Amino acid sequence: MNDAVPANDLDAALWPSGVRRGDDGALVVAGVDVREIARTHGTPAYVLDEADFRARARTYREAFTKAFAAIGTGVDVYYAGKAFLSVAVARWAHEEGLRVDTATGGELAVALRAGVPGADIGLHGNNKSDSELARALDAGVGRIIVDSLTEIDRLADAVRDRADGRRAPVMVRVTTGVHAGGHEYIATAHEDQKFGLSLAGGQAAAGLRAVLARPELELRGIHSHIGSQILDPDGFLEAARKLLALRAELASQTGHLVPEVDLGGGYGIAYLPGEVPIEPGRVAKDLAGVVAEVCAALGTPVPRISIEPGRAIVGPTTFTLYEVGTVKPVTVDGTPPFTRTYVSVDGGMSDNLRPALYDARYTAVLASRTGSAATIQARVVGKHCESGDIVVHDVLLPADVVRGDLLAVPATGAYGRSMASNYNHVPRPPVLAVRDGEHRILIRRETEADLQALDLG
Structure with missing residues (x-):
């Protein structure tokens, strides 16, 4: 597939309210460039917009309070x-x-x-x-x-x-x-x-x-x-x-x-x-x-x-930031046959189990820049030793996606970190809060030393 679909666009319903593309095309959340987040904290990482979380919590409280006050x-x-x-x-x-x-x-x-x-x-x-x-x-x-x-x-x-x-x-x-x-x-x-x-x-x-x-x-x-x-x-x-x-x-x-x-x-x-x-x-x-x-x-x-x-408050407030590794085109049998490009990222089912567990569907965008007008039919996959280690089943990504690019998967605030595991001895990612141009760690990244500390030999 090689369409002029706007793969760089952001559907507002999927993303925290503080997300936009900067002048050079990189995602910015609550005033923080995702490239800065990656440089400072590494990837993968869960990125949570604090102001958006608070706003969604207030929305539920105010909407239900008003509706039920009306009936006494x-x-x-x-x-x-x-x-x-x-x-x-x-x-x-x-x-x-x-x-x-x-x-x-x-x-x-x-x-x-x-x-x-x-x-x-x-x-x-x-x-x-x-x-x-x-x-x-x-x-x-x-x-x-x-x-x-x-x-x-x-x-x-x-x-x-x-x-x-x-x-x-x-x-x-x-x-x-x-x-x-x-x-x-x-x-x-x-x-x-x-x-x-x-x-x-x-x-x-x-x-x-x-x-x-x-x-x-x-x-x-x-x-x-x-x-x-x-x-x-x-x-x-x-x-x-x-x-x-x-x-x-x-x-x-x-x-x-x-x-x-x-x-x-x-x-x-x-x-x-x-x-x-x-x-x-x-x-x-x-x-x-x-x-x-x-x-x-x-x-x-x-x-x-x-x-x-729960999900309705925290789910859209968070996206997962990954770095692209291997990019591999694969010929898929079909009528007619077509090429699907497998885009491997540095996380996977250990930080988002829902696709493997529930066949849940997500999307992704190129986060560190905008891409070419042409798109490819891609599948975003993780680094784990499972063929079912799929992050995004089908998505149109810019055809020029390469190793080292950043990808962002939205709506991962609910059950991403909660269901995360150490499969293949992969340490769990950090949860980072962003607000007013600042970013800070809510839950730090696990290390291999953390995992080894549990192993008494």
Whole structure:
């Protein structure tokens, strides 16, 4: 393929708000030239626009606060730390009025180190250890989302054995049968999976009653998470209807009307040119309308609402910067045969597992300069010993791409660093924050010495 496609263009939906091309064609983010980042910190590197992160956090908080205030209730926005968590990011989220959702003891430790009060933290997990539950109780987390009937009793017993006499605030995670989003592995509300208590099977109602039966626990609400990378809000609306009906049913049977309903996260972002991310104001308004309508029909007061965006806040704020190594044209069998150019970079599946794990699709641009008008059909691949080590499956790159050029892959803020590994003993890249013409290290690059320090020989 040798078209005059504008391979140097930047689709604004994919990139941090602070990204542009400088006068000489190199990418500049928040006033910092990517070539300076590469010279100072090396590649690969995750580059995060702090101002953009803060702006997206505020947008979600303001959109949902406004929409639900209109129906007479409040909203808590929890930043889903599983997407990407560091001490600085947890602190930024909290400074912008968000709480922090954690899924393991390690994530909880980061949020606490960032100074997030325990009351503003939630703890998830389908298989929480005794030590994780104890840490959550020690920290006074604002809610523990229980995921099974056995966990309810384990948690209540742990509270009973403590001397402080405080009850543990609990939400029950419900699988509603509504699932949405991308790959099967990230659809989290169908019954045949590991999360939550099934609504259809009666487990959810049993779980709620089990919490009420234990005086050590305070039933704060009902929780649902229907999937990830969702671009159509209809799934959220249907899940909300089912949760509100379950809430009303519990109240009629037990007299307990839970004060809060959590509608989860999973709001989708754009990964490829032309894709349209979910718009926070729209989904907030639609959800508020459904909540008001259903509660009115059921004759129940409107609950407090909580949501858990992660990818939608951090995903577009970050791109991964690579250096090009081998450039290799390969003849591909087809009708007719064609040439695909394999562009190898100095990272790969160790810094972005999603293409290999979920068949996720990304794009890339030449970052250190603009290229020729002609383009080639390229596949950006990593340096690992796997044929599936693909960073970008198909992209039009300038035909003059060569060894030493810099490439940037956008929308890698969510799950890039979180899922990163040391496959082939490759140290994980740093996370760099940029703001107002300055760049700094949030998480330093690992070294071979770091990896060797774990090996006791």
